[in-house]
Amino acid sequence: xxxxxxxxxxxxxxxxxxxxxxxxxxxxxxxxxxxxxxxxxxxxxxxxxxxxxxxxxxxxxxxxxxxxxxxxxxxxxxxxxxxxxxxxxxxxxxxxxxxxxxxxxxxxxxxxxxxxxxxxxxxxxxxxxxxxxxxxxxxxxxxxxxxxxxxxxxxxxxxxxxxxxxxxxxxxxxxxxxxxxxxxxxxxxxxxxxxxxxxxxxxxxxxxxxxxxxxxxxxxxxxxxxxxxxxxxxxxxxxxxxxxxxxxxxxxxxxxxxxxxxxxxxxxxxxxxxxxxxxxxxxxxxxxxxxxxxxxxxxxxxxxx
Amino acid sequence: xxxxxxxxxxxxxxxxxxxxxxxxxxxxxxxxxxxxxxxxxxxxxxxxxxxxxxxxxxxxxxxxxxxxxxxxxxxxxxxxxxxxxxxxxxxxxxxxxxxxxxxxxxxxxxxxxxxxxxxxxxxxxxxxxxxxxxxxxxxxxxxxxxxxxxxxxxxxxxxxxxxxxxxxxxxxxxxxxxxxxxxxxxxxxxxxxxxxxxxxxxxxxxxxxxxxxxxxxxxxxxxxxxxxxxxxxxxxxxxxxxxxxxxxxxxxxxxxxxxxxxxxxxxxxxxxxxxxxxxxxxxxxxxxxxxxxxxxxxxxxxxxxxxxxxxxxxxxxxxxxxxxxxxxxxxxxxxxxxxxxxxxxxxxxxxxxxxxxxxxxxxxxxxxxxxxxxxxxxxxxxxxxxxxxxxxxxxxxx
Numbered sequence: 001x002x003x004x005x006x007x008x009x010x011x012x013x014x015x016x017x018x019x020x021x022x023x024x025x026x027x028x029x030x031x032x033x034x035x036x037x038x039x040x041x042x043x044x045x046x047x048x049x050x051x052x053x054x055x056x057x058x059x060x061x062x063x064x065x066x067x068x069x070x071x072x073x074x075x076x077x078x079x080x081x082x083x084x085x086x087x088x089x090x091x092x093x094x095x096x097x098x099x100x101x102x103x104x105x106x107x108x109x110x111x112x113x114x115x116x117x118x119x120x121x122x123x124x125x126x127x128x129x130x131x132x133x134x135x136x137x138x139x140x141x142x143x144x145x146x147x148x149x150x151x152x153x154x155x156x157x158x159x160x161x162x163x164x165x166x167x168x169x170x171x172x173x174x175x176x177x178x179x180x181x182x183x184x185x186x187x188x189x190x191x192x193x194x195x196x197x198x199x200x201x202x203x204x205x206x207x208x209x210x211x212x213x214x215x216x217x218x219x220x221x222x223x224x225x226x227x228x229x230x231x232x233x234x235x236x237x238x239x240x241x242x243x244x245x246x247x248x249x250x251x252x253x254x255x256x257x258x259x260x261x262x263x264x265x266x267x268x269x270x271x272x273x274x275x276x277x278x279x280x281x282x283x284x285x286x287x288x289x290x291x292x293x294x295x296x297x298x299x300x301x302x303x304x305x
Numbered sequence: 306x307x308x309x310x311x312x313x314x315x316x317x318x319x320x321x322x323x324x325x326x327x328x329x330x331x332x333x334x335x336x337x338x339x340x341x342x343x344x345x346x347x348x349x350x351x352x353x354x355x356x357x358x359x360x361x362x363x364x365x366x367x368x369x370x371x372x373x374x375x376x377x378x379x380x381x382x383x384x385x386x387x388x389x390x391x392x393x394x395x396x397x398x399x400x401x402x403x404x405x406x407x408x409x410x411x412x413x414x415x416x417x418x419x420x421x422x423x424x425x426x427x428x429x430x431x432x433x434x435x436x437x438x439x440x441x442x443x444x445x446x447x448x449x450x451x452x453x454x455x456x457x458x459x460x461x462x463x464x465x466x467x468x469x470x471x472x473x474x475x476x477x478x479x480x481x482x483x484x485x486x487x488x489x490x491x492x493x494x495x496x497x498x499x500x501x502x503x504x505x506x507x508x509x510x511x512x513x514x515x516x517x518x519x520x521x522x523x524x525x526x527x528x529x530x531x532x533x534x535x536x537x538x539x540x541x542x543x544x545x546x547x548x549x550x551x552x553x554x555x556x557x558x559x560x561x562x563x564x565x566x567x568x569x570x571x572x573x574x575x576x577x578x579x580x581x582x583x584x585x586x587x588x589x590x591x592x593x594x595x596x597x598x599x600x601x602x603x604x605x606x607x608x609x610x611x612x613x614x615x616x617x618x619x620x621x622x623x624x625x626x627x628x629x630x631x632x633x634x635x636x637x638x639x640x641x642x643x644x645x646x647x648x649x650x651x652x653x654x655x656x657x658x659x660x661x662x663x664x665x666x667x668x669x670x671x672x673x674x675x676x677x678x679x680x681x682x683x684x685x686x687x688x689x690x691x692x693x694x695x696x697x698x699x700x701x702x703x
Contacts, residue, residue: 257550
């Protein structure tokens, strides 16, 4: 480093030594690793403390138990909670039901989102495209609760959906079906957007080439478009699947007597004050999601996010 | 009233027994929480000058300062009269309230019976010096010194208001008019898929109450004190009922909407829900022949209250006839203060809510925290505690 030019001293002793800030920066300049460490420490701290820390705390507290009378947490590690979950059939039933709901929502959303996103990206006139994307995104600005309660009214006895199916009591009513319908509605934009982004990246010339080679629309769709946007679909499915797996409010509003994992977690915190059992139950969706993410990673979906 | 008194005497004896074995308990093997005397906490001896503020944990609708509805405000006049600023935190459930009180940041709590004993035995609340609360004299005598607001004749709080979990039905859909809870528990109900029930583990007590009257062999004497056999019978009854349930409710607006639309035609309700539906749908609510479960809320002072003087000023304020009447009418429950009935805007209010009828109140089994130590005073048996109730409730819903 060249010597720092120092202006003529204004007084005795002043600016004789480099200022502390300068000293620090030149020191950091020479120690690249420390510099990098300092640069990354804040975000890393955030990641470790707020994110992984919370997850670790969840796992640790799932090993605790609760004093049944005073409700105080007994910090004495044991596997009682996990044993209770494994030994009680109802938890297995609810976990399977939750995964099935999340899977159904994901499939329904994918089926609706594919043609919609294709229309947005390839068919709609470019000047309309922006407006249509806004239209898809607008529901995300409305409150989740407002949308769920609106669906409660729509699904009510004698409500619009009943009319559609031929009179009071003929519609789906409140229950598991209603839950799947409402969740599919709520998370649809999260499926459309990644597919739309994937299709935008797909060059039009590929479609033209396919047509030039004699492929009809369906053949082009199946052999050219679909293979290229499968990772986008899986990227969208991460949102729809994880959001559905963790949901407990929609099911409370339109689910009738159905309960999902989220309800069990909520009931054990809210009604029973049993934080450790809730934490143990919450590890189920965490495990399911880890398995799911590992699976979709192999399909390259994570690069599409 | 006679039976009720007797039962409460038995319950009190149970608490005595519970306190009595405090010294001899070895702790080994016994469930935590049993055989314990409440920690010694001193009550306030005299009210001094206010501290300028008070921190409260309350049910929604109990502490209103006009922000929800400009006409509903009893906090501003309190602050004006006493100089105590009110900081309110609404608790969503009894358990949340217990958790909040454990933080030590609050001076007062409006606790229901399924929270009070936990607070008392957890040492989180102090006995109340009722001499410092002049309006305590006018509280209905059938609410004073009960199992959920006192221990060994020492009051731990000021009764605030109470209500019953009633049976409601759509008069155009349910005929003949039911008089018994049997209508929601029958296996081959014609109302399959249209029955509703309260979504909380405490609803097990409703089933136990029904079994108490219909299956005397089970010898249930208190729906909150169930041994293994009795508990299993209640669980089985509710599992059978689950097949006929349309939905469970905990949010009262949800129940209002379900009855208006006809998704639910018969089930548990609160008086305030029936009143809200009003004439929008033909509904009727009664206290069935078996009696009912219900709630009775109590204002309690924290053991380590930072603002005890303001807290006591609030106790007296909130159960004063005028304010108690306002709260009761806004929330939809029977006021605890006998003289509150003279101050309600709707002169028929206390009649609707049976506020002064000790006989009606006697038919209600108030929410109480089930504990391993049987609340009905039985010894030599272990009862199912609230954690077991919660687990069972999950299994009932399936």
